[in-house]
Amino acid sequence: MTTNHTLHTATLKNNCPECFANNGLEFTFSQKETAHKLYVKAEKTIDEKLYCNSCNTIIYPVNWDDDIERVYNYNKKQVQPKSSSARLTKLGLGLIALTIVLVSALIYFALKATQL
Structure with a gap:
């Protein structure tokens, strides 16, 4: 628009x-x-x-x-x-935040799985 x-x-x-x-x-x-x-x-x-x-x-x-x-x-x-x-919209900020959380969770669980 x-x-x-x-x-x-x-x-x-x-x-x-x-x-x-x-x-x-x-x-x-x-x-x-x-x-x-x-x-x-x-x-x-x-x-x-x-x-x-x-x-x-x-x-x-x-x-x-x-x-x-x-x-x-x-x-x-x-x-x-x-x-x-460019300025991010709320949807853009939300997607970036969600991506950071998912990548952090994947790294955490990958490190935890290698310690077992």
Whole structure:
């Protein structure tokens, strides 16, 4: 199961390159996280989107002007991405614990059998 987490959202006062409204632009930085049965892992890549709420369009980087680019660079520094290392779920931790207990029991009984 994949979920999309919003890391940072910023409202801009810049003019939209499409409709020229100055109160509808919004940057959204998000990161995908994939949950498996045994572990959860976030992707390294951060998805960035500039959306205009006035004309309901996505503004692609080709259409950005220098002012939008500066605001983008500032807001990109504000993003704190999730760690991309894998985290074990309760099921994963339980299986590891069960494996350790079973291996320990096998070693114990093997040593006890050799002493007889």
